Amino acid sequence: MLIEQIEHRWLTAFERTFALCKIQEGEVVALLTESQSRRINVDLARISLQRMGAKIFEVCLPTPALSAPAPVRSTGATDVIQHLAPVVAALQRAHVVIDCTVEGMLHAPELPAILKGADGVVPRLFMISNEHPEILERTVPDPALESVVRNAMKKLRGTQHMHVSSKAGTDLNIQLKSAVVGGVWGFCSKPGMVSHWPGGLALAFPAAGSVNGRLVMAPGDVNLTFKRYLRDTIELTIENDTITRIEGEGVDVEMMRSYYQAWIDKEGHRDACAVSHVGFGLNPAARWDAMTFYDKRDCNGTELRAFAGNFLYSTGANEVAGRHTLGHFDLPMRGCTIQLDGQCVVNEGALVPGVFESPAP
Incomplete structure (x- = not known):
């Protein structure tokens, strides 16, 4: 099994990808996570964003109890937010939402409301797929x-x-x-966009x-x-x-x-x-x-x-x-x-x- 720890080359991969997302110094970036998130990816994202000068806050929610009749994998439709209005309100006010949930927000019911934004801000959402960092390193967007x-x-x-x-x-x-x-090319650089890596x-x-x-x-x-x-x-x-x-x-x-x-x-x-x-x-x-x-x-x-x-x-x-x-x-x-x-x-x-x-x- 590969070891999950901070590696310089993985920080470099995250910074290159965030640069393609045009994350600027001073932008407000929300890290959306859950209790079962792959913590190494959350840490790599946080450190990379700090090095780039972004203003970061993390919303970490408990992974919900299972409601499905069978294991659920790779749906792109996390149910972690549970329609909590304060969470949606916080994410609406971020310039960028970095999605590190296990299943991802691509088809989550709260996504349209988040992308509407608030207070003159229209977020863009970037989902980091729940992969080992080595996979993300190999597939840094072109x-x-x-x-x-x-x-x-x-x-x-x-x-x-x-x-x-x-x-x-x-x-x-x-x-x-x-x-x-x-369609997805692996980075999002404009308000209201959604993309995922890889x-x-x-x-x-x-x-x-x-x-x-x-x-x-x-x-x-x-x-x-x-x-x-x-x-x-x-x-x-x-x-x-x-x-x-x-x-x-x-x-x-x-x-x-x-x-x-x-x-x-x-x-x-x-x-x-x-x-x-x-x-x-x-x-x-x-x-x-x-x-x-x-x-x-x-x-x-x-x-x-x-x-x-x-x-x-x-x-x-x-x-x-x-x-x-x-x-x-x-x-x-x-x-x-x-x-x-x-x-x-x-x-x-x-x-x-x-x-x-x-x-x-």
């Missing part, structure tokens, strides 16, 4: 990634139809006409009834909720957004069925089985094989969402489609071909050169 992600988002916004296929048997049709598009992906949240077809996960694809590389083939039939059949043999298939069934039994509906978002990774510095080298407690798996050329299929909460659930799977897949209105942008797991790069001046 400024050049911003234009690539922005171009991919623009492409997604102008797309009516996404088609995903693979040699494994995937044949998936996704209508994007009314989708909401997002970054480098573009996503679309499809409207209800937009996804149909067959999704085949092959050995080597990843179930990030379980932090597990698949050894078995899983065939998913998707009808009107929802997984209606999970076919195949082996423990990977059985575990997926079991986890989904826990949410179905608890919630009385199948929203956990429906699409949350779809997208693709754009970060050449992120590695598909990285999870092999870390204990599960050291790795949140955000890097694997972003590795260049993956197709990311996720199920669970989707506000655009009016679905709310804590049951969530992030499923990065290799070897897929992605077409946007007939144009190939990812070919058998590799980004098509030049599609998302800005033209030379």
Whole structure:
């Protein structure tokens, strides 16, 4: 196991990343933490911000009791704030919120209110994924990634139809006409922005009834909720957004069925089985094989969402489609071909050169 202690190189990585977020001397920065936060990342953030001259305060909340029917991992929807008005009010008045909660604030219900700001201040929120600092050190954001992600988002916004296929048997049709598009390049420099580290992906949240077809996960694809590389083939039939059949043999298939069934039994509906978002990774510095080298407690798996050329299929909460659930799977897949209105942008797991790069001046 890697040791968690203050290292000079990790302070350097944090300072470089905060500099990309344009954190200035004298800015008020809130550290949002909880009792189960990875303390080394909180300490590295605090020391780095102090060295940069920021004015810091920390809001540390108790990690809430479990309410889910099964373990919850990597949802991006922490429930740590519990709608506490004084906490929201404090965060609204910070120029920057550094999110070191375990699950992250990306889909937390309090985020819209926080980003509205107060007293003339509009915060920006930067989530540090719950990773060991070595992972963060390897994936310090590249400024050049911003234009690539922005171009991919623009492409997604102008797309009516996404088609995903693979040699494994995937044949998936996704209508994007009314989708909401997002993207992350690993830093946020303007008021009202939200980003996370590691970054480098573009996503679309499809409207209800937009996804149909067959999704085949092959050995080597990843179930990030379980932090597990698949050894078995899983065939998913998707009808009107929802997984209606999970076919195949082996423990990977059985575990997926079991986890989904826990949410179905608890919630009385199948929203956990429906699409949350779809997208693709754009970060050449992120590695598909990285999870092999870390204990599960050291790795949140955000890097694997972003590795260049993956197709990311996720199920669970989707506000655009009016679905709310804590049951969530992030499923990065290799070897897929992605077409946007007939144009190939990812070919058998590799980004098509030049599609998302800005033209030379």
